[in-house]
Amino acid sequence: MDCSSVVVCDLLRSGGMDPGLAMFIALLLGVVLVTTIPLVTVIFLIWVERKVAARIQDRLGPNRVGPFGLLQTFADMIKLITKENITPANADRVVYNFAPLLSVVSVVLIWAVIPFTPYHIGTDLEIGALYIVAVASLGTLAIMTAGWASNNKYALLGAFRVVAQLVSYEVPLVFALLVPIMLAGSMGMQDIVYAQAGMWFFFMVPLSAVLLFIASHAETGRGPFDLIEAESEIIAGFNIEYSGMKFGMFFAAEFIHVFTNAVLMAVFFFGGWWGPGALDAPLLALLYLGLKSAVIYFIYLWVRNTFPRVRIDQLLDLNWKFFVPLSIVNVLVVAFVLKILQELQIAVPLNASTNFLATIPMTVVLLLVNVAMTYALIAWLRNRGAKARQVDLANQHEDIVVAGAAGD
Amino acid sequence: MNVLNEWAFVGIFIAIAWVFPALPIIIARFFGPKKPNAIKLMTYESGVETVGDTWVQFKIQYYLYGLVFLIFDVEMVFLFPWAVAYNELNFFAFGAGLLFIFLLTDALIYAWRKNALEWS
Numbered sequence: 001m002d003c004s005s006v007v008v009c010d011l012l013r014s015g016g017m018d019p020g021l022a023m024f025i026a027l028l029l030g031v032v033l034v035t036t037i038p039l040v041t042v043i044f045l046i047w048v049e050r051k052v053a054a055r056i057q058d059r060l061g062p063n064r065v066g067p068f069g070l071l072q073t074f075a076d077m078i079k080l081i082t083k084e085n086i087t088p089a090n091a092d093r094v095v096y097n098f099a100p101l102l103s104v105v106s107v108v109l110i111w112a113v114i115p116f117t118p119y120h121i122g123t124d125l126e127i128g129a130l131y132i133v134a135v136a137s138l139g140t141l142a143i144m145t146a147g148w149a150s151n152n153k154y155a156l157l158g159a160f161r162v163v164a165q166l167v168s169y170e171v172p173l174v175f176a177l178l179v180p181i182m183l184a185g186s187m188g189m190q191d192i193v194y195a196q197a198g199m200w201f202f203f204m205v206p207l208s209a210v211l212l213f214i215a216s217h218a219e220t221g222r223g224p225f226d227l228i229e230a231e232s233e234i235i236a237g238f239n240i241e242y243s244g245m246k247f248g249m250f251f252a253a254e255f256i257h258v259f260t261n262a263v264l265m266a267v268f269f270f271g272g273w274w275g276p277g278a279l280d281a282p283l284l285a286l287l288y289l290g291l292k293s294a295v296i297y298f299i300y301l302w303v304r305n306t307f308p309r310v311r312i313d314q315l316l317d318l319n320w321k322f323f324v325p326l327s328i329v330n331v332l333v334v335a336f337v338l339k340i341l342q343e344l345q346i347a348v349p350l351n352a353s354t355n356f357l358a359t360i361p362m363t364v365v366l367l368l369v370n371v372a373m374t375y376a377l378i379a380w381l382r383n384r385g386a387k388a389r390q391v392d393l394a395n396q397h398e399d400i401v402v403a404g405a406a407g408d
Numbered sequence: 409m410n411v412l413n414e415w416a417f418v419g420i421f422i423a424i425a426w427v428f429p430a431l432p433i434i435i436a437r438f439f440g441p442k443k444p445n446a447i448k449l450m451t452y453e454s455g456v457e458t459v460g461d462t463w464v465q466f467k468i469q470y471y472l473y474g475l476v477f478l479i480f481d482v483e484m485v486f487l488f489p490w491a492v493a494y495n496e497l498n499f500f501a502f503g504a505g506l507l508f509i510f511l512l513t514d515a516l517i518y519a520w521r522k523n524a525l526e527w528s
Contacts, residue, residue, distance in 0.1 A: 023413065024420075031420045039428055081436045089449040104429035105422075112421045123417035130488050131418075152451050153458065160466060164473050171480045178484075182491040240452060245436035249429050313527035316473065320525045324480075324516065328509060331487075335494065339502045342495070349495070 031112075034122040038111050038256045045255050046073045049301060056305040083244035091241065092149040099146035100242065100249035106138035107256045114263055115189045116289060117273050117282035128189040129181055132264065133174055136219070139257065140166040143221075146250070147238035158237025161227050161312060166219055168319045173215035175327035179208040179334050180268045183350060193272035198354035202269040204366040205334055207374055209269040211327050213299075216261040218319075220254060223304035227312055258300050259293070266292035330373070337369050472524045476516065483512045 047062065047070060054061025062069030087093060110132050112122040125131050140162060147159020181187055183204065184195035195201075202209050218225040227237075239250045266272060270292045273285035310318070341347035347362045348354060451458045490505050519525055 024416075027413065027417050027420050028424075031417065031424045035421070035424055035428055077432075081432065082439045083436070084440045084442060085433075085436060086444070086448060088451050089446075090451050100433070101426060101429045105425045108425045108428065109421060112418055122421070123414045125414055125418070127488075130485075133484075148463075150451075151463070153453065156463075156466075160470050163470050167477045168473055171477065171484075174480075174484045178487055178491045181488065182494045185492060185495040187488065187492055244440055245433045249433065252429075316525070316527055320473075320476070320516075321520070325513075328513060332506060332509065335502055335505060338494070339499055343499065 030122065034111050035108055037116075038108055038260065039252075041259060042252050042256045043073045043077075045259050045297075046076070048297075049255065052298065052301045053305050056302070077248070080245050080248040085244040085246060086241075088151065088241050090151040092151065095145050095149035096241075097246070099142050099149060100246045100253075102145070103139055103142035103253040104249050104256070106135060106142055107253050107260055109135040109138075110260050110264075113189050114260075115193050115267065115272055117285035118190075118279055119282055120286075121190060124188055124190045127187045129177060129187040129192070133170075133177065137170060139219075139253070140170075142253075143238050146242070150238070150241035152241050155238050155240050158240070162221070162238065164312070164316060165225065165227060166221065168316060169215045169218035169225075169323075172211055172319065172323040172327040173219060175324075175331050176208045176211035176215060177268065178331050179205050182331075182335060182338065185350070189267060189272075193267060193274055194352040195350040195354075196271040196274055197352050198348075198350065198356050198359035199363050200269060200271045204363050205269075205330075205370060206367070207330055207370045208327075208334070209265070211323065211330065212268065213265060213296075215323065216265070217300060217303060218315075220257045220261060222254065222258065223300070224307035224310050225315060226309060227315060259297055262293045262297035262300060263289070265296045270296070326377070333369060333373060334366070337366060341365060469527060472519070476519050476524065479512055479515045483509070 050072070051061040051069070062072035065071040065075045087096060113125055113128040113131055115121040115124070143162045143166070144159050147155045147157075147162065150156070180192055180201045183201055184192045186192065186195070217223050221227075239247055242250060266289060271288075272292075273289040275285065275288035278285035278288055338347060341362050346365065348358045350359070486508065487505070490501070490508075494501060494505075
């Protein structure tokens, strides 16, 4: 094992420790550090979410506990800890207790491959992006087991909807993810960030970024896609039978998930930690990543609090008949244009030393193609909407005529 | 770090990650009251006793979406390496990718035409 690249490991070994053990302890410390980051952030995020939601709804939000209500989350935590933990008599106890744990774990595991700075990353796996897709889908399993194990009809209905929704939206999510991987030529998270040295991928392939944004929003099960816990339809869906801290864990998992998605958006499309002077000052790099994530996180909250909930048939139609074909076409078009650009020698290899000016020709072409695709899409949708409205209008007219003839 | 250490990190991560959600739940056990009774432990169904078993057969539509998803899930795994190597391949790679995606999109079109994607 290679010990020299890790500071803590070197330090321990110089104290006379066995290299293997030193490496293990160094890894352990790293793991604890990386795990703590999302779990500490979430305490603050809950406050941010409540404040933003309140402002959008023209309220003040939490403002009693501590300055600006900052300590509200701690008060909530104390409340949850002192609540009774009720396990329904009919529940499948093992699976029932296992589900809240899994839902948090599935999200926290993603942070193992998130690059915080050029030099700080949990572990830079060569298949980082694939690892994220694999681990994130465990969250679906957690919600499914929760709904099933509760032995409650509402919870089970919620679990069904999870299967339909989360599983469906994984398809456009992964297809959208293929595009930055194709541009960077790597699945490693650091490689993807380095590939954006010249230009953020967002300016090359904005359509993929929007697709990933919408699909990941559906994956968290909130905003216009909160069918899995639609309060007015199935009360709370999968977490109806959970109380106290177990409910708190589902709650925390959802919040971490949204923020994790914001960070992933920043890494895949907005250059991650990349910014002026980031290579020399790791703290500055972390700040860049934080700022980008915060802006994207705000947009997630904005969408969640602005759009009304869709129906389940609309949700599935939107995915299977619109997003899935669109994301497939998008991948193929980008692949085709990219290959032509490479054959014409316009495309430059994207890596850490890529010049900003050198990327401009290929960015312009890719951007124009994306704009053209979006324009065609919107024109098609408008046309379709106009036709549907005309049919509606004709039907209405017929109804009036029939009603008139019957003498009503 | 070499490859082994990278995966050792993931291995330790998977083990440690369970501790963080488990800890608050275990702590809550000591602080919360524990007064279960038959009515409290009843399955919640808007205040009435639940009728029949919950684990019954349900709408086939959910299975169909699961099956269609399975097609794409397998497809995606094969497309990842294609995307990674794409820059180094010649124009043939595009044709191969196109053919592969077309063959699997077939399944989607088939399901669509057979009304498997209709919610009714």
